[in-house]
Amino acid sequence: MAAVTRPIAIIGPTASGKSALGLEIAERLGGEVVNIDAMQQYVGMDIGTAKLTVEERRGIPHHQIDTLRVTELATVANYKAAATFDIERLLDRGTIPVIVGGSMMYIQALIDDWQFPATDPAVRARWEARLEEIGVQALHTELARQDPDAARIILPTDPRRTVRALEVIELTGKPFAASQPHRGKPQWDTVILGVDRDTAELDDRIVMRTELMFRTGLVDEVTRLIGQGLRDGVTASRAIGYAQTLAALDGEHSLEQAYELTLQGTKRYVRRQRSWFRRDDRIHWIDGSDPAMVTTALRIARR
Incomplete structure:
Protein backbone atom coordinates (compact mmCIF):
# COMPACT_ATOMS: atom_id res chain seq x y z
CA MET A 1 0.00 0.00 0.00
CA ALA A 2 1.26 3.47 -0.91
CA ALA A 3 2.91 5.60 1.74
CA VAL A 4 1.27 8.84 2.80
CA THR A 5 3.31 11.88 1.75
CA ARG A 6 0.75 14.70 2.04
CA PRO A 7 -1.17 16.41 4.84
CA ILE A 8 -4.34 14.82 6.17
CA ALA A 9 -7.11 17.14 7.34
CA ILE A 10 -9.65 15.65 9.76
CA ILE A 11 -12.62 17.99 9.98
CA GLY A 12 -16.31 17.85 10.83
CA PRO A 13 -18.86 19.00 13.39
CA THR A 14 -18.21 19.45 17.09
CA ALA A 15 -18.27 16.22 19.17
CA SER A 16 -18.02 13.92 16.14
CA GLY A 17 -14.71 12.35 17.25
CA LYS A 18 -12.14 14.27 15.21
CA SER A 19 -9.52 14.54 17.96
CA ALA A 20 -9.51 10.81 18.67
CA LEU A 21 -9.14 9.96 15.00
CA GLY A 22 -6.44 12.57 14.55
CA LEU A 23 -4.40 11.06 17.38
CA GLU A 24 -4.70 7.56 15.95
CA ILE A 25 -3.69 8.68 12.46
CA ALA A 26 -0.76 10.76 13.72
CA GLU A 27 0.46 7.90 15.91
CA ARG A 28 0.29 5.30 13.15
CA LEU A 29 1.95 7.50 10.54
CA GLY A 30 4.49 9.21 12.79
CA GLY A 31 2.76 12.51 12.09
CA GLU A 32 2.19 15.64 14.15
CA VAL A 33 -1.12 17.37 14.80
CA VAL A 34 -1.86 20.89 13.57
CA ASN A 35 -4.87 22.32 15.40
CA ILE A 36 -7.50 24.11 13.32
CA ASP A 37 -9.94 24.95 16.11
CA ALA A 38 -9.90 28.73 16.60
CA MET A 39 -10.63 28.70 20.32
CA GLN A 40 -8.05 26.02 21.17
CA GLN A 41 -5.42 28.63 20.33
CA TYR A 42 -6.16 30.27 23.69
CA VAL A 43 -4.04 29.43 26.73
CA GLY A 44 -6.26 28.36 29.60
CA MET A 45 -9.38 27.77 27.51
CA ASP A 46 -9.22 24.02 28.00
CA ILE A 47 -12.44 22.59 29.43
CA GLY A 48 -14.83 24.63 27.31
CA THR A 49 -12.99 23.81 24.08
CA ALA A 50 -12.54 20.09 24.87
CA LYS A 51 -8.80 20.57 24.38
CA LEU A 52 -6.80 17.37 24.81
CA THR A 53 -4.60 17.44 27.89
CA ASP A 86 4.17 24.74 10.61
CA ILE A 87 2.82 22.53 7.83
CA GLU A 88 5.58 23.39 5.37
CA ARG A 89 8.23 22.86 8.04
CA LEU A 90 6.80 19.43 8.81
CA LEU A 91 6.62 18.49 5.12
CA ASP A 92 10.22 19.65 4.60
CA ARG A 93 11.40 17.17 7.20
CA GLY A 94 9.19 14.34 5.91
CA THR A 95 6.63 14.43 8.74
CA ILE A 96 2.91 14.13 7.97
CA PRO A 97 0.84 17.10 9.21
CA VAL A 98 -2.49 15.89 10.59
CA ILE A 99 -4.75 18.95 10.56
CA VAL A 100 -7.57 18.54 13.09
CA GLY A 101 -10.52 20.77 13.94
CA GLY A 102 -13.82 22.25 12.91
CA SER A 103 -13.45 26.03 12.47
CA MET A 104 -15.00 26.52 9.06
CA MET A 105 -13.38 29.69 7.74
CA TYR A 106 -9.99 28.67 9.17
CA ILE A 107 -10.18 25.38 7.30
CA GLN A 108 -11.09 26.91 3.96
CA ALA A 109 -8.56 29.73 4.30
CA LEU A 110 -5.77 27.20 4.94
CA ILE A 111 -6.76 24.46 2.51
CA ASP A 112 -7.63 26.85 -0.33
CA ASP A 113 -4.86 29.40 0.33
CA TRP A 114 -7.14 32.39 0.90
CA GLN A 115 -5.51 35.71 -0.02
CA PHE A 116 -7.08 38.27 2.28
CA PRO A 117 -8.68 41.48 0.97
CA ALA A 118 -7.11 44.75 2.04
CA THR A 119 -8.59 46.78 4.87
CA ASP A 120 -9.42 50.49 5.01
CA PRO A 121 -9.28 52.10 8.46
CA ALA A 122 -11.86 54.77 7.56
CA VAL A 123 -14.37 52.27 6.21
CA ARG A 124 -13.75 49.94 9.16
CA ALA A 125 -14.23 52.82 11.62
CA ARG A 126 -17.52 53.80 9.99
CA TRP A 127 -18.93 50.27 10.35
CA GLU A 128 -17.63 50.02 13.91
CA ALA A 129 -19.44 53.28 14.70
CA ARG A 130 -22.58 51.80 13.17
CA LEU A 131 -22.11 48.76 15.39
CA GLU A 132 -21.92 50.96 18.48
CA GLU A 133 -25.02 52.80 17.34
CA ILE A 134 -27.37 49.89 16.59
CA GLY A 135 -25.76 46.77 18.15
CA VAL A 136 -24.52 43.52 16.65
CA GLN A 137 -27.93 41.91 15.99
CA ALA A 138 -29.19 44.88 13.98
CA LEU A 139 -25.88 45.20 12.13
CA HIS A 140 -26.04 41.51 11.26
CA THR A 141 -29.56 42.09 9.88
CA GLU A 142 -28.07 44.86 7.74
CA LEU A 143 -25.45 42.39 6.49
CA ALA A 144 -28.19 39.87 5.69
CA ARG A 145 -29.93 42.47 3.50
CA GLN A 146 -26.72 43.16 1.59
CA ASP A 147 -25.31 39.63 1.47
CA PRO A 148 -27.55 36.77 2.71
CA ASP A 149 -24.83 34.17 2.08
CA ALA A 150 -22.35 36.03 4.30
CA ALA A 151 -24.98 36.37 7.03
CA ARG A 152 -25.51 32.62 6.98
CA ILE A 153 -21.87 31.83 7.72
CA ILE A 154 -21.27 34.58 10.31
CA LEU A 155 -22.91 34.28 13.71
CA PRO A 156 -25.35 37.09 14.54
CA THR A 157 -23.45 37.46 17.83
CA ASP A 158 -20.07 38.02 16.10
CA PRO A 159 -19.51 41.78 15.77
CA ARG A 160 -15.95 41.57 14.45
CA ARG A 161 -16.73 39.34 11.48
CA THR A 162 -19.97 41.18 10.76
CA VAL A 163 -18.04 44.47 10.55
CA ARG A 164 -15.31 42.86 8.44
CA ALA A 165 -17.83 41.42 5.97
CA LEU A 166 -19.53 44.80 5.53
CA GLU A 167 -16.13 46.46 5.11
CA VAL A 168 -15.10 44.00 2.39
CA ILE A 169 -18.45 44.36 0.60
CA GLU A 170 -18.08 48.15 0.56
CA LEU A 171 -14.45 48.07 -0.56
CA THR A 172 -14.88 45.48 -3.31
CA GLY A 173 -18.45 46.16 -4.42
CA LYS A 174 -18.94 42.40 -4.40
CA PRO A 175 -20.48 39.87 -1.99
CA PHE A 176 -18.23 38.86 0.88
CA ALA A 177 -18.06 35.30 -0.48
CA ALA A 178 -16.44 36.62 -3.66
CA SER A 179 -13.36 37.51 -1.59
CA GLN A 180 -13.20 34.07 -0.03
CA PRO A 181 -11.22 31.18 -1.48
CA HIS A 182 -12.82 29.11 -4.19
CA ARG A 183 -12.65 25.38 -3.78
CA GLY A 184 -10.19 23.75 -6.12
CA LYS A 185 -7.32 21.35 -5.63
CA PRO A 186 -6.44 21.50 -1.92
CA GLN A 187 -3.17 23.17 -1.04
CA TRP A 188 -0.30 20.64 -0.60
CA ASP A 189 -2.69 18.05 -2.16
CA THR A 190 -4.18 17.64 1.31
CA VAL A 191 -6.57 14.72 1.70
CA ILE A 192 -9.69 15.89 3.55
CA LEU A 193 -11.50 13.46 5.82
CA GLY A 194 -14.82 14.44 7.37
CA VAL A 195 -16.05 12.78 10.57
CA ASP A 196 -19.78 12.80 11.32
CA ARG A 197 -22.38 10.67 13.07
CA ASP A 198 -26.09 9.99 13.08
CA THR A 199 -27.84 13.18 14.23
CA ALA A 200 -29.42 11.61 17.31
CA GLU A 201 -26.09 10.11 18.36
CA LEU A 202 -24.27 13.39 17.79
CA ASP A 203 -26.91 15.25 19.82
CA ASP A 204 -26.38 12.81 22.69
CA ARG A 205 -22.63 13.38 22.53
CA ILE A 206 -23.13 17.15 22.58
CA VAL A 207 -25.29 16.82 25.69
CA MET A 208 -22.69 14.61 27.38
CA ARG A 209 -19.86 16.97 26.42
CA THR A 210 -21.73 20.03 27.72
CA GLU A 211 -22.65 18.30 30.98
CA LEU A 212 -19.02 17.24 31.42
CA MET A 213 -17.77 20.78 30.82
CA PHE A 214 -19.95 22.23 33.56
CA ARG A 215 -19.38 19.29 35.91
CA THR A 216 -15.59 19.32 35.63
CA GLY A 217 -14.89 22.99 36.18
CA LEU A 218 -15.91 25.30 33.32
CA VAL A 219 -17.19 27.90 35.79
CA ASP A 220 -13.90 27.83 37.72
CA GLU A 221 -11.99 28.03 34.44
CA VAL A 222 -13.94 31.11 33.34
CA THR A 223 -13.49 32.70 36.78
CA ARG A 224 -9.74 32.16 36.55
CA LEU A 225 -9.62 33.57 33.00
CA ILE A 226 -11.50 36.69 34.08
CA GLY A 227 -8.43 37.44 36.17
CA GLN A 228 -6.34 37.12 33.01
CA GLY A 229 -8.48 39.60 31.07
CA LEU A 230 -11.12 37.36 29.47
CA ARG A 231 -13.72 40.15 29.51
CA ASP A 232 -11.39 42.27 27.35
CA GLY A 233 -10.88 39.51 24.80
CA VAL A 234 -12.83 40.33 21.64
CA THR A 235 -12.89 36.76 20.35
CA ALA A 236 -12.17 34.65 23.44
CA SER A 237 -15.02 36.11 25.49
CA ARG A 238 -17.55 35.19 22.79
CA ALA A 239 -16.65 31.49 22.55
CA ILE A 240 -19.56 29.13 23.09
CA GLY A 241 -19.71 28.16 26.77
CA TYR A 242 -17.49 31.04 27.85
CA ALA A 243 -19.88 33.83 26.82
CA GLN A 244 -22.81 32.10 28.53
CA THR A 245 -20.84 31.42 31.71
CA LEU A 246 -19.52 34.98 31.82
CA ALA A 247 -23.09 36.26 31.59
CA ALA A 248 -24.13 33.98 34.47
CA LEU A 249 -21.26 35.19 36.64
CA ASP A 250 -22.37 38.76 35.83
CA GLY A 251 -25.87 37.95 37.07
CA GLU A 252 -27.58 38.10 33.67
CA HIS A 253 -28.95 34.59 34.10
CA SER A 254 -28.41 31.46 36.21
CA LEU A 255 -25.74 28.81 35.73
CA GLU A 256 -28.56 26.40 34.80
CA GLN A 257 -29.52 28.80 32.02
CA ALA A 258 -25.85 29.11 31.02
CA TYR A 259 -25.79 25.34 30.56
CA GLU A 260 -28.96 25.37 28.44
CA LEU A 261 -27.77 28.30 26.33
CA THR A 262 -24.40 26.61 25.79
CA LEU A 263 -26.14 23.42 24.69
CA GLN A 264 -28.41 25.32 22.30
CA GLY A 265 -25.52 27.37 20.95
CA THR A 266 -23.44 24.25 20.31
CA LYS A 267 -26.29 22.54 18.45
CA ARG A 268 -26.80 25.64 16.28
CA TYR A 269 -23.08 25.76 15.55
CA VAL A 270 -23.09 22.08 14.58
CA ARG A 271 -25.91 22.70 12.10
CA ARG A 272 -23.85 25.49 10.53
CA GLN A 273 -20.76 23.26 10.38
CA ARG A 274 -22.68 20.45 8.70
CA SER A 275 -24.21 22.81 6.15
CA TRP A 276 -20.81 24.34 5.37
CA PHE A 277 -18.87 21.09 5.10
CA ARG A 278 -21.51 19.21 3.09
CA ARG A 279 -21.09 21.71 0.26
CA ASP A 280 -17.46 20.59 -0.19
CA ASP A 281 -17.37 17.55 -2.47
CA ARG A 282 -13.65 17.02 -1.83
CA ILE A 283 -14.36 15.68 1.65
CA HIS A 284 -14.28 11.91 2.19
CA TRP A 285 -16.90 11.24 4.87
CA ILE A 286 -16.36 8.69 7.63
CA ASP A 287 -18.87 7.49 10.22
CA GLY A 288 -17.43 8.38 13.63
CA SER A 289 -19.21 5.42 15.21
CA ASP A 290 -17.70 2.87 12.81
CA PRO A 291 -15.22 0.57 14.64
CA ALA A 292 -13.21 0.45 11.40
CA MET A 293 -12.95 4.25 11.21
CA VAL A 294 -9.15 4.35 11.55
CA THR A 295 -8.64 1.65 8.92
CA THR A 296 -10.99 3.44 6.54
CA ALA A 297 -9.24 6.76 7.09
CA LEU A 298 -5.81 5.27 6.42
CA ARG A 299 -7.03 3.53 3.29
CA ILE A 300 -8.39 6.81 1.90
CA ALA A 301 -5.22 8.70 2.84
CA ARG A 302 -3.04 6.16 1.04
CA ARG A 303 -4.90 6.25 -2.27
Whole structure:
Protein backbone atom coordinates (compact mmCIF):
# COMPACT_ATOMS: atom_id res chain seq x y z
CA MET A 1 0.00 0.00 0.00
CA ALA A 2 1.26 3.47 -0.91
CA ALA A 3 2.91 5.60 1.74
CA VAL A 4 1.27 8.84 2.80
CA THR A 5 3.31 11.88 1.75
CA ARG A 6 0.75 14.70 2.04
CA PRO A 7 -1.17 16.41 4.84
CA ILE A 8 -4.34 14.82 6.17
CA ALA A 9 -7.11 17.14 7.34
CA ILE A 10 -9.65 15.65 9.76
CA ILE A 11 -12.62 17.99 9.98
CA GLY A 12 -16.31 17.85 10.83
CA PRO A 13 -18.86 19.00 13.39
CA THR A 14 -18.21 19.45 17.09
CA ALA A 15 -18.27 16.22 19.17
CA SER A 16 -18.02 13.92 16.14
CA GLY A 17 -14.71 12.35 17.25
CA LYS A 18 -12.14 14.27 15.21
CA SER A 19 -9.52 14.54 17.96
CA ALA A 20 -9.51 10.81 18.67
CA LEU A 21 -9.14 9.96 15.00
CA GLY A 22 -6.44 12.57 14.55
CA LEU A 23 -4.40 11.06 17.38
CA GLU A 24 -4.70 7.56 15.95
CA ILE A 25 -3.69 8.68 12.46
CA ALA A 26 -0.76 10.76 13.72
CA GLU A 27 0.46 7.90 15.91
CA ARG A 28 0.29 5.30 13.15
CA LEU A 29 1.95 7.50 10.54
CA GLY A 30 4.49 9.21 12.79
CA GLY A 31 2.76 12.51 12.09
CA GLU A 32 2.19 15.64 14.15
CA VAL A 33 -1.12 17.37 14.80
CA VAL A 34 -1.86 20.89 13.57
CA ASN A 35 -4.87 22.32 15.40
CA ILE A 36 -7.50 24.11 13.32
CA ASP A 37 -9.94 24.95 16.11
CA ALA A 38 -9.90 28.73 16.60
CA MET A 39 -10.63 28.70 20.32
CA GLN A 40 -8.05 26.02 21.17
CA GLN A 41 -5.42 28.63 20.33
CA TYR A 42 -6.16 30.27 23.69
CA VAL A 43 -4.04 29.43 26.73
CA GLY A 44 -6.26 28.36 29.60
CA MET A 45 -9.38 27.77 27.51
CA ASP A 46 -9.22 24.02 28.00
CA ILE A 47 -12.44 22.59 29.43
CA GLY A 48 -14.83 24.63 27.31
CA THR A 49 -12.99 23.81 24.08
CA ALA A 50 -12.54 20.09 24.87
CA LYS A 51 -8.80 20.57 24.38
CA LEU A 52 -6.80 17.37 24.81
CA THR A 53 -4.60 17.44 27.89
CA VAL A 54 -0.86 17.01 27.47
CA GLU A 55 -1.21 13.44 28.78
CA GLU A 56 -3.98 12.66 26.30
CA ARG A 57 -1.78 13.76 23.40
CA ARG A 58 0.39 10.61 23.86
CA GLY A 59 3.61 12.50 23.27
CA ILE A 60 2.50 13.58 19.79
CA PRO A 61 3.44 17.23 19.14
CA HIS A 62 0.45 19.54 18.67
CA HIS A 63 0.89 22.83 16.83
CA GLN A 64 -1.32 25.95 16.96
CA ILE A 65 -2.60 25.09 20.44
CA ASP A 66 -2.03 27.55 23.32
CA THR A 67 -0.59 30.26 21.08
CA LEU A 68 -2.72 33.23 22.25
CA ARG A 69 -3.60 34.97 25.50
CA VAL A 70 -7.31 35.49 26.05
CA THR A 71 -6.88 39.25 25.54
CA GLU A 72 -5.46 38.73 22.04
CA LEU A 73 -7.50 38.74 18.86
CA ALA A 74 -7.85 35.46 16.96
CA THR A 75 -7.87 36.11 13.22
CA VAL A 76 -8.08 33.82 10.21
CA ALA A 77 -5.20 35.65 8.53
CA ASN A 78 -2.79 35.26 11.45
CA TYR A 79 -3.75 31.62 11.95
CA LYS A 80 -3.29 30.83 8.26
CA ALA A 81 0.21 32.33 8.19
CA ALA A 82 1.31 30.48 11.35
CA ALA A 83 -0.24 27.14 10.38
CA THR A 84 1.20 27.34 6.86
CA PHE A 85 4.66 27.80 8.36
CA ASP A 86 4.17 24.74 10.61
CA ILE A 87 2.82 22.53 7.83
CA GLU A 88 5.58 23.39 5.37
CA ARG A 89 8.23 22.86 8.04
CA LEU A 90 6.80 19.43 8.81
CA LEU A 91 6.62 18.49 5.12
CA ASP A 92 10.22 19.65 4.60
CA ARG A 93 11.40 17.17 7.20
CA GLY A 94 9.19 14.34 5.91
CA THR A 95 6.63 14.43 8.74
CA ILE A 96 2.91 14.13 7.97
CA PRO A 97 0.84 17.10 9.21
CA VAL A 98 -2.49 15.89 10.59
CA ILE A 99 -4.75 18.95 10.56
CA VAL A 100 -7.57 18.54 13.09
CA GLY A 101 -10.52 20.77 13.94
CA GLY A 102 -13.82 22.25 12.91
CA SER A 103 -13.45 26.03 12.47
CA MET A 104 -15.00 26.52 9.06
CA MET A 105 -13.38 29.69 7.74
CA TYR A 106 -9.99 28.67 9.17
CA ILE A 107 -10.18 25.38 7.30
CA GLN A 108 -11.09 26.91 3.96
CA ALA A 109 -8.56 29.73 4.30
CA LEU A 110 -5.77 27.20 4.94
CA ILE A 111 -6.76 24.46 2.51
CA ASP A 112 -7.63 26.85 -0.33
CA ASP A 113 -4.86 29.40 0.33
CA TRP A 114 -7.14 32.39 0.90
CA GLN A 115 -5.51 35.71 -0.02
CA PHE A 116 -7.08 38.27 2.28
CA PRO A 117 -8.68 41.48 0.97
CA ALA A 118 -7.11 44.75 2.04
CA THR A 119 -8.59 46.78 4.87
CA ASP A 120 -9.42 50.49 5.01
CA PRO A 121 -9.28 52.10 8.46
CA ALA A 122 -11.86 54.77 7.56
CA VAL A 123 -14.37 52.27 6.21
CA ARG A 124 -13.75 49.94 9.16
CA ALA A 125 -14.23 52.82 11.62
CA ARG A 126 -17.52 53.80 9.99
CA TRP A 127 -18.93 50.27 10.35
CA GLU A 128 -17.63 50.02 13.91
CA ALA A 129 -19.44 53.28 14.70
CA ARG A 130 -22.58 51.80 13.17
CA LEU A 131 -22.11 48.76 15.39
CA GLU A 132 -21.92 50.96 18.48
CA GLU A 133 -25.02 52.80 17.34
CA ILE A 134 -27.37 49.89 16.59
CA GLY A 135 -25.76 46.77 18.15
CA VAL A 136 -24.52 43.52 16.65
CA GLN A 137 -27.93 41.91 15.99
CA ALA A 138 -29.19 44.88 13.98
CA LEU A 139 -25.88 45.20 12.13
CA HIS A 140 -26.04 41.51 11.26
CA THR A 141 -29.56 42.09 9.88
CA GLU A 142 -28.07 44.86 7.74
CA LEU A 143 -25.45 42.39 6.49
CA ALA A 144 -28.19 39.87 5.69
CA ARG A 145 -29.93 42.47 3.50
CA GLN A 146 -26.72 43.16 1.59
CA ASP A 147 -25.31 39.63 1.47
CA PRO A 148 -27.55 36.77 2.71
CA ASP A 149 -24.83 34.17 2.08
CA ALA A 150 -22.35 36.03 4.30
CA ALA A 151 -24.98 36.37 7.03
CA ARG A 152 -25.51 32.62 6.98
CA ILE A 153 -21.87 31.83 7.72
CA ILE A 154 -21.27 34.58 10.31
CA LEU A 155 -22.91 34.28 13.71
CA PRO A 156 -25.35 37.09 14.54
CA THR A 157 -23.45 37.46 17.83
CA ASP A 158 -20.07 38.02 16.10
CA PRO A 159 -19.51 41.78 15.77
CA ARG A 160 -15.95 41.57 14.45
CA ARG A 161 -16.73 39.34 11.48
CA THR A 162 -19.97 41.18 10.76
CA VAL A 163 -18.04 44.47 10.55
CA ARG A 164 -15.31 42.86 8.44
CA ALA A 165 -17.83 41.42 5.97
CA LEU A 166 -19.53 44.80 5.53
CA GLU A 167 -16.13 46.46 5.11
CA VAL A 168 -15.10 44.00 2.39
CA ILE A 169 -18.45 44.36 0.60
CA GLU A 170 -18.08 48.15 0.56
CA LEU A 171 -14.45 48.07 -0.56
CA THR A 172 -14.88 45.48 -3.31
CA GLY A 173 -18.45 46.16 -4.42
CA LYS A 174 -18.94 42.40 -4.40
CA PRO A 175 -20.48 39.87 -1.99
CA PHE A 176 -18.23 38.86 0.88
CA ALA A 177 -18.06 35.30 -0.48
CA ALA A 178 -16.44 36.62 -3.66
CA SER A 179 -13.36 37.51 -1.59
CA GLN A 180 -13.20 34.07 -0.03
CA PRO A 181 -11.22 31.18 -1.48
CA HIS A 182 -12.82 29.11 -4.19
CA ARG A 183 -12.65 25.38 -3.78
CA GLY A 184 -10.19 23.75 -6.12
CA LYS A 185 -7.32 21.35 -5.63
CA PRO A 186 -6.44 21.50 -1.92
CA GLN A 187 -3.17 23.17 -1.04
CA TRP A 188 -0.30 20.64 -0.60
CA ASP A 189 -2.69 18.05 -2.16
CA THR A 190 -4.18 17.64 1.31
CA VAL A 191 -6.57 14.72 1.70
CA ILE A 192 -9.69 15.89 3.55
CA LEU A 193 -11.50 13.46 5.82
CA GLY A 194 -14.82 14.44 7.37
CA VAL A 195 -16.05 12.78 10.57
CA ASP A 196 -19.78 12.80 11.32
CA ARG A 197 -22.38 10.67 13.07
CA ASP A 198 -26.09 9.99 13.08
CA THR A 199 -27.84 13.18 14.23
CA ALA A 200 -29.42 11.61 17.31
CA GLU A 201 -26.09 10.11 18.36
CA LEU A 202 -24.27 13.39 17.79
CA ASP A 203 -26.91 15.25 19.82
CA ASP A 204 -26.38 12.81 22.69
CA ARG A 205 -22.63 13.38 22.53
CA ILE A 206 -23.13 17.15 22.58
CA VAL A 207 -25.29 16.82 25.69
CA MET A 208 -22.69 14.61 27.38
CA ARG A 209 -19.86 16.97 26.42
CA THR A 210 -21.73 20.03 27.72
CA GLU A 211 -22.65 18.30 30.98
CA LEU A 212 -19.02 17.24 31.42
CA MET A 213 -17.77 20.78 30.82
CA PHE A 214 -19.95 22.23 33.56
CA ARG A 215 -19.38 19.29 35.91
CA THR A 216 -15.59 19.32 35.63
CA GLY A 217 -14.89 22.99 36.18
CA LEU A 218 -15.91 25.30 33.32
CA VAL A 219 -17.19 27.90 35.79
CA ASP A 220 -13.90 27.83 37.72
CA GLU A 221 -11.99 28.03 34.44
CA VAL A 222 -13.94 31.11 33.34
CA THR A 223 -13.49 32.70 36.78
CA ARG A 224 -9.74 32.16 36.55
CA LEU A 225 -9.62 33.57 33.00
CA ILE A 226 -11.50 36.69 34.08
CA GLY A 227 -8.43 37.44 36.17
CA GLN A 228 -6.34 37.12 33.01
CA GLY A 229 -8.48 39.60 31.07
CA LEU A 230 -11.12 37.36 29.47
CA ARG A 231 -13.72 40.15 29.51
CA ASP A 232 -11.39 42.27 27.35
CA GLY A 233 -10.88 39.51 24.80
CA VAL A 234 -12.83 40.33 21.64
CA THR A 235 -12.89 36.76 20.35
CA ALA A 236 -12.17 34.65 23.44
CA SER A 237 -15.02 36.11 25.49
CA ARG A 238 -17.55 35.19 22.79
CA ALA A 239 -16.65 31.49 22.55
CA ILE A 240 -19.56 29.13 23.09
CA GLY A 241 -19.71 28.16 26.77
CA TYR A 242 -17.49 31.04 27.85
CA ALA A 243 -19.88 33.83 26.82
CA GLN A 244 -22.81 32.10 28.53
CA THR A 245 -20.84 31.42 31.71
CA LEU A 246 -19.52 34.98 31.82
CA ALA A 247 -23.09 36.26 31.59
CA ALA A 248 -24.13 33.98 34.47
CA LEU A 249 -21.26 35.19 36.64
CA ASP A 250 -22.37 38.76 35.83
CA GLY A 251 -25.87 37.95 37.07
CA GLU A 252 -27.58 38.10 33.67
CA HIS A 253 -28.95 34.59 34.10
CA SER A 254 -28.41 31.46 36.21
CA LEU A 255 -25.74 28.81 35.73
CA GLU A 256 -28.56 26.40 34.80
CA GLN A 257 -29.52 28.80 32.02
CA ALA A 258 -25.85 29.11 31.02
CA TYR A 259 -25.79 25.34 30.56
CA GLU A 260 -28.96 25.37 28.44
CA LEU A 261 -27.77 28.30 26.33
CA THR A 262 -24.40 26.61 25.79
CA LEU A 263 -26.14 23.42 24.69
CA GLN A 264 -28.41 25.32 22.30
CA GLY A 265 -25.52 27.37 20.95
CA THR A 266 -23.44 24.25 20.31
CA LYS A 267 -26.29 22.54 18.45
CA ARG A 268 -26.80 25.64 16.28
CA TYR A 269 -23.08 25.76 15.55
CA VAL A 270 -23.09 22.08 14.58
CA ARG A 271 -25.91 22.70 12.10
CA ARG A 272 -23.85 25.49 10.53
CA GLN A 273 -20.76 23.26 10.38
CA ARG A 274 -22.68 20.45 8.70
CA SER A 275 -24.21 22.81 6.15
CA TRP A 276 -20.81 24.34 5.37
CA PHE A 277 -18.87 21.09 5.10
CA ARG A 278 -21.51 19.21 3.09
CA ARG A 279 -21.09 21.71 0.26
CA ASP A 280 -17.46 20.59 -0.19
CA ASP A 281 -17.37 17.55 -2.47
CA ARG A 282 -13.65 17.02 -1.83
CA ILE A 283 -14.36 15.68 1.65
CA HIS A 284 -14.28 11.91 2.19
CA TRP A 285 -16.90 11.24 4.87
CA ILE A 286 -16.36 8.69 7.63
CA ASP A 287 -18.87 7.49 10.22
CA GLY A 288 -17.43 8.38 13.63
CA SER A 289 -19.21 5.42 15.21
CA ASP A 290 -17.70 2.87 12.81
CA PRO A 291 -15.22 0.57 14.64
CA ALA A 292 -13.21 0.45 11.40
CA MET A 293 -12.95 4.25 11.21
CA VAL A 294 -9.15 4.35 11.55
CA THR A 295 -8.64 1.65 8.92
CA THR A 296 -10.99 3.44 6.54
CA ALA A 297 -9.24 6.76 7.09
CA LEU A 298 -5.81 5.27 6.42
CA ARG A 299 -7.03 3.53 3.29
CA ILE A 300 -8.39 6.81 1.90
CA ALA A 301 -5.22 8.70 2.84
CA ARG A 302 -3.04 6.16 1.04
CA ARG A 303 -4.90 6.25 -2.27
